[in-house]
Amino acid sequence: MVIIGAGQAGLQIAECLRRGGHAGRLTLLGEEPWPPYQRPPLSKKYLAGDLADERVFCRPLAQLAKQEIEFRANTRVVAIDRTARAVVLASGERLAYTGLAIATGARPRALPVAGAEHPAVCYLRGLQDAQGLQAKLVRAQQVVVIGGGFIGLEVAATAREAGKTVSVIEGADRLMARAVAPGISSYFAQTHRARGVDLRFGCQVSGLVPVAAGGLRVELSDGGVLHADLVVAGVGALPNQELAAQAGLACANGIVVDEYARTNDPLIVAAGDCTWHVNRRYPAPLRLESVQNAVDQAKIAALSLLGVAQPYQDLPWFWSDQYDVKLQIAGLSLAHDTTVVRGGSEAFSVFYFAAGALVGVDSINRPADHMLARKLLSAGRAVTPAQAVDLAFDLKALLQDPTG
Ligand SMILES: Cc1cc2nc3c(=O)[nH]c(=O)nc-3n(C[C@H](O)[C@H](O)[C@H](O)COP(=O)(O)OP(=O)(O)OC[C@H]3O[C@@H](n4cnc5c(N)ncnc54)[C@H](O)[C@@H]3O)c2cc1C
Known part of the structure; x- marks a missing residue:
């Protein structure tokens, strides 16, 4: 083999x-x-x-x-x-x-922008990329991250925690738009802004121009201009x-x-x-x-x-750590019609329903909800929005075999 x-x-x-x-x-x-x-x-x-x-x-x-x-x-x-x-x-x-x-x-998808081959422009996929990026990050002061998806935002959080000035350029009108619902995007936008990250939505990088004194001038499609010692592209x-x-x-x-x-x-x-x-x-x-x-x-x-045909039917799940915030995703929830929130403003889970059935749960700082959601979704247990939102309702009880 x-x-x-x-x-x-x-x-x-x-x-x-x-x-x-x-x-x-x-x-x-x-x-x-x-x-x-x-x-x-x-x-x-x-x-x-x-x-x-x-x-x-x-x-x-x-x-x-x-x-x-x-x-x-x-x-x-x-x-x-x-x-x-x-x-x-x-x-x-x-x-x-x-x-x-x-x-x-x-x-990584290459940045389709003139000037993107400059050594100050980095991608992150492998250990070698991470070693190169780490060395450049230590020396950089102004970091521009292109792409507000998971990798871009995790790099932004790490750079900010290292005391760098960080801007994130996102073409869509919200963060992680391909993976999470608007409520989770706004929570993360607030989190990054509260830590001092400059978030720019609805614009693209239109040019990267080397500056004689070092670094790059980052030109944006909305006319904005930023200086960067380091550009990190996380565009898929x-x-x-x-x-x-x-x-x-x-x-x-x-x-x-x-x-x-x-x-x-x-x-x-x-x-x-x-x-x-x-x-x-x-x-x-x-x-x-x-x-x-x-x-x-x-x-x-x-x-x-090995000659054994077992169908793939595992539940997708994912996580992302940004600062001290842990996002955990269970199921694929983008096609939903109803959402309810369980928990408070700093630790909560969004339950997504489509035609009355639970399809996914995004948890922020509620790891127990995430583990439970994986079990409920894997087992295909029926959960109602009213049960999901009610903190007094023990969702674990739904895992018990209904036939006793
Ligand atoms: C920075 C980063 C952060 C991430 N964070 C998370 C996270 O928090 N949670 C999560 O669930 N997922 C995360 N992911 C995604 C996760 O790491 C990937 O989904 C996972 O590694 C995929 O595994 P894989 O084996 O399919 O591919 P890979 O891990 O990419 O392995 C493929 C390997 O094949 C090698 N290869 C390719 N072509 C050839 C060839 N022709 N000959 C020989 N070798 C070849 C490649 O060099 C590579 O080593 C992250 C990914 C990155 C890059």
């Missing part, structure tokens, strides 16, 4: 294959110089300098060796030869497979699907896989950020960028390679 991509999903596939009984050769190929690591800390504690490199690694290397997972770092796959059933490495070496998993992740990610597409596998907004994480080649599965996938809970295919999806979908992909 060969796995392309040694990230969160690739590692999980490898370990599940072993645990699931694959006794043959198992090779995990990663183009980066490190063993599999967690990306979430890169915009949070790691960027702040509060976490050593070893702490972001998912496993000690010895643990991979113990499981007889042949992990190869600095190894880029450049082609999949489906006819010969082999992958081709950048070195020219070919590795034959009987089963192949693609877990190549995603990469693109799935790494080119290898699959070149091998003739179906691709859309990601590598197309069915509910068993299978591509249109029966010997090849895919999992994680790179997939356009089916989750039985939802009517339309999805692409998600989350640890939950990488890990849970990887388990399904490994089972498929």
